[in-house]
Amino acid sequence: MKQDMIVILDLGSTENARVARAIRSLGVYSEIYPHDTPLASLKAMPNVKGLVLSGGENRVVDGAEVDVEPAVYTADYPLLIVDHPKAPRQDAPAWPQSEEEMKSLLSDFLFEKCHAEANWNMQNFIDDQVELIRRQVGDKKVLLALSGGVDSSVVAALLIKAVEDQLTCVHVNHGLLRKGEPEQVVEVFRNQMKANLIYVDAVDRFLDKLAGVSEPEQKRKIIGAEFIRVFEEEARKLDGIDFLAQGTIYPDIIESGTKTAKAVKAHHNVGGLPEDLKFQLVEPLKMLFKDEVRACGTALGLPDSMVYRQPFPGPGLGVRCLGAITRDRLEAVRESDAILREEFAKAGLQGKVWQYFTIVPDFKSVGVRDNARCFEWPVILRAVNTVDAMTATVEPLEFALLQKITQRIVTEVKGVNRVLYDLTPKPCGTIEWE
Numbered sequence: 001m002k003q004d005m006i007v008i009l010d011l012g013s014t015e016n017a018r019v020a021r022a023i024r025s026l027g028v029y030s031e032i033y034p035h036d037t038p039l040a041s042l043k044a045m046p047n048v049k050g051l052v053l054s055g056g057e058n059r060v061v062d063g064a065e066v067d068v069e070p071a072v073y074t075a076d077y078p079l080l081i082v083d084h085p086k087a088p089r090q091d092a093p094a095w096p097q098s099e100e101e102m103k104s105l106l107s108d109f110l111f112e113k114c115h116a117e118a119n120w121n122m123q124n125f126i127d128d129q130v131e132l133i134r135r136q137v138g139d140k141k142v143l144l145a146l147s148g149g150v151d152s153s154v155v156a157a158l159l160i161k162a163v164e165d166q167l168t169c170v171h172v173n174h175g176l177l178r179k180g181e182p183e184q185v186v187e188v189f190r191n192q193m194k195a196n197l198i199y200v201d202a203v204d205r206f207l208d209k210l211a212g213v214s215e216p217e218q219k220r221k222i223i224g225a226e227f228i229r230v231f232e233e234e235a236r237k238l239d240g241i242d243f244l245a246q247g248t249i250y251p252d253i254i255e256s257g258t259k260t261a262k263a264v265k266a267h268h269n270v271g272g273l274p275e276d277l278k279f280q281l282v283e284p285l286k287m288l289f290k291d292e293v294r295a296c297g298t299a300l301g302l303p304d305s306m307v308y309r310q311p312f313p314g315p316g317l318g319v320r321c322l323g324a325i326t327r328d329r330l331e332a333v334r335e336s337d338a339i340l341r342e343e344f345a346k347a348g349l350q351g352k353v354w355q356y357f358t359i360v361p362d363f364k365s366v367g368v369r370d371n372a373r374c375f376e377w378p379v380i381l382r383a384v385n386t387v388d389a390m391t392a393t394v395e396p397l398e399f400a401l402l403q404k405i406t407q408r409i410v411t412e413v414k415g416v417n418r419v420l421y422d423l424t425p426k427p428c429g430t431i432e433w434e
């Protein structure tokens with residue numbers, strides 16, 4: 001392994017992810033482990049240069065204070081103890097609020113006390129992962145559900161580098177993807193990267209299952225369950241697959257709960273697999289934050305349009321074609337979304353606005369076109385900025401840009417005679433409409 005590592009032992013702090021990021025931003029790799037990780041396990045990890053004991057408000061679990069193994073205090077690792085009232089160092093400071101102070105505290109620890117080398121970079125990460133994947137997989141076969149999203153695309157690129165034709169990717173087109181996405185997956189992975197790619201056209205199957213279903217959660221459940229069914233069918237057609245690769249990333253693991261922190265939300269990557277699919281998991285991105293996943297994708301040669309995509313929900317355009325999905329309204333969502341993305345790119349807003357898309361409701365309004373009455377759908381535009389998707393603000397778009405997008409949508413998208421801009425922040429409006 002090429003990288004030095006600092007281990008953060010979680011003693012109930014809510015700052016762990018921020019600390020790990022700060023250490024990595026100083027060029028040293030860092031991972032978070034539970035407080036009761038045995039000293040023997042720490043010693044078994046390669047290149048551990050120091051330990052950060054990170055205590056905080058969740059330190060009391062079930063009425064008792066958690067602590068590290070006593071032997072950890074006397075082991076010969078440099079220790080940084082922060083906000084940890086019972087530790088030998090009684091003057092343990094709290095984590096600094098400002099990033100500058102945080103970095104200065106950590107920099108002193110990493111380089112003066114631990115003598116760590118600032119050797120955490122994407123190339124070393126990729127080299128290490130390639131070696132680890134080869135060691136884990138051996139000469140066995142690996143299967144990957146390749147949605148075309150950032151995480152699964154980067155996993156695919158990494159596995160192609162590590163085990164080449166032992167990898168089979170399955171791309172399920174459920175008919176709810178954005179314009180051009182299935183084509184891009186085929187172009188990049190099958191044509192450019194020469195991956196074994198099984199392309200499954202399941203459009204009719206999904207739309208038939210969804211026909212007449214208007215309740216949003218019911219729609220989500222159908223899409224999720226059908227996706228697993230299609231994927232399982234493809235998996236069972238293949239012989240001798242032992243491993244399933246997944247694009248699980250570090251926030252999925254952190255948010256799914258640790259020993260001291262409550263789960264923020266259950267991620268279906270973590271623990272939601274069908275039980276009778278007997279695969280071992282390969283999750284090479286599980287220690288990366290999102291921006292690091294993107295950097296990894298770029299280093300592996302993936303196009304920016306794939307790596308810097310805005311977030312896109314699993315149920316796709318299905319939650320933006322409100323109520324019971326019909327093919328014509330779904331097409332209106334897809335076409336108006338493509339226009340919005342094109343105009344945002346031209347206006348230099350791509351990569352600046354966090355998420356932007358269109359919605360087509362299931363009601364019509366009266367309009368006039370070519371001197372005749374028309375009765376057609378509206379398109380709603382949504383463009384928001386957020387850090388964590390828990391709250392969001394609306395992007396103050398230029399009026400001229402709104403007019404231009406409106407003009408294009410009402411002339412180019414079939415069945416649409418009105419365009420609206422949603423000005424509601426979150427709360428109280430969620431980002432999606434369903």
Ligand code: XMP
Pocket residue numbers: 220311312313314315355389426429430431432433
């Ligand atoms: P809301 O609408 O809850 O969205 O404000 C917050 C973020 O989550 C995305 N989102 C989803 N992602 N499956 C997903 O994978 C879903 O069912 C889903 N619903 C919302 C949404 O696009 C936004 O980025």
